[in-house]
Amino acid sequence: MTDQKPPTLELNGSRLFTTWLKNTGVSLVFTTYQAGKVFFIGMQPDGRLSVFERTFERPMGLGTGPGRFWMSSIYQLWRFENFLDPGQMHDxxxxxxxxxSGHTTGDIDIHDIHEDAAGDPIFVATRFNCLATLSHRGSFREIWRPPFIDRLAAEDRCHLNGMAVQDGKPAYVTCLSRTNVFEGWRDKRRDGGVVLDVASGEIIAEGLSMPHSPRLYREKxxxxxxxxxxxxxxxxxxxxxxxxxxxxxxARGLVFMGDYAVIGLSRPRNNKTFEGLPLNERLDAEGISAQCAICIVNLLSGDIEHRLEIxxxxxxxxxxxxxxxxxxxxxxxFRSEEIRLKIKPEALPEATDISH
Structure with missing residues (x-):
């Protein structure tokens, strides 16, 4: 019997990747449901890359707010808060x-997540073909669905997957097709994708190939x-x-910082979902294989200036x-005792007097 090597992970930033992180004053988070991990990418005090990971079951969508972020998992939507005050450090x-907090939504396949003006989450419930928010008494509350979807059904009919927001309100969504039958989108992957205007319900773009991650930025x-x-x-x-x-x-996952877009790339799985796509034909023509990476794209030139290879x-x-x-x-x-001991009470405002 031969010894099997444990699974490994290797992350390599391009030569100026950490310089870009430092100059922009940001760190990155990315999810991979394939590996069941959420990764935090930053910089160590000596300038080297810092990589921190946690394990969750099927982590997918991410959304951010002041001092916090949201993350969906297989049947819950989690809200993470930063317990450190400005200038405070921990190891x-x-x-x-x-x-x-974790709200049990059930397995509704949450994709994109954004906050509304009140800081509450709006998310894409892909399995139910709708946009939704949290419910106080149920799994979720539907707030919008495409006009061609006739009812709320757990059938992933059109693979509604992406949402762009404006002023805290949903503005545009992407679907892999306009089908109204169980998983009808699977036969339309190559060129059945559409973009819808949420306010009117009208299709503003069609003939797209698996559109993802719509975002409004700089009036585009x-x-x-x-x-x-x-x-x-x-x-x-x-x-x-x-x-x-x-x-x-x-390509899935898109966020902006200044003149740059940060984009996630994956290696397509060997199954029918990824077969017959123009992407595969382009990769074959270029003589290259698909990459798993985070790319930093200059919006002014279209160049991939920096990359984190995974x-x-x-x-x-x-x-x-x-x-x-x-x-x-x-x-x-949730796999260590530390979560039992990390407690941060929220104090009463200084002006509050409860003695009377």
């Missing part, structure tokens, strides 16, 4: 995220066309897609997020 980490609607490996913009008046660059992998146990990334003003983050999970 050389300047952010210490604790899962303070940006999007990943994962089936072709392209990152670009949608003209909301004409519906045309204008590519900015080609990405050598299955090899080993992680082959797919679902979502990426930025933590502004954080140099080296960490988080608590």
């Amino acid at each position: 050389a980490y300047d952010a210490y995220y604790v899962p303070v 609607l940006w999007m990943l066309q994962a089936g072709t490996g392209e990152f670009g913009t949608i003209d909301v008046n004409t519906g045309s897609f204008e590519p900015i660059c080609f990405l050598p992998g299955f 090899d080993g146990i992680v082959e797919e990334i679902y979502d990426v997020a930025l933590l502004p003003g954080v140099t080296r983050p960490m988080a608590l999970g």
Whole structure:
């Protein structure tokens, strides 16, 4: 009998990747449901890359707010709060995220997550083909669905997966098709994708290949066309897609900082979901293999200026997020005793007097 080597993980930043982190004053978070991990990427005091990970079952969507972030798992939506005050450190980490609340949604396949104006989460409930928020008495509360979906059903009919928000309200969504039958999108992956205007319910762009991660930034609607490996913009008046660059992998997860876009790339799985896509044809034509990485794209030039290459146990990334003003983050999970002991009471306001 031969000894089997344990699974490994290797993360390698391009030459100026850590310099970009330092200059922009951010750290990264990314989820991989394939490996069941959430990773926190920052910088150590000596300038080297800091990598911290926690294990969750099927972590996917990420959303951020002041001093916090949201993360979906297989049947819950978690809210993590930073327990450190400004300037405070814990074992050389300047952010210490604790899962303070978890709402049991059931397995509704939560994708994109954003906060509304009140700081409450709005999310894509992909299995139920709708946008939703948390419910005080139920699993979730539906707030919108595409007009072509006739009822709330756990059938993943159109694979509604992405949401762009404006002023805390849903503005646009992406679907892999406009089908209204159980998993009908699977036969439309190559060119059945659509973008919908939430306010009107109208389709503003169609003929797309597995659109993901729509975002409004600098008065433009940006999007990943994962089936072709392209990152670009949608003209909301004409519906045309204008590519900015080609990405050598299955693109999911998009966030912006200054003149840069941060994008997650995955290696497509060997199953029918990823078969017959233009992306595979482009990779074959270029003579390269799909990559698992986080790419930093210059919005002005379309160049991939920096990259974090990921090899080993992680082959797919679902979502990426930025933590502004954080140099080296960490988080608590549920597999150690530490979560029993990390307690931060919320004090009464100084002006409050409860003696009378």
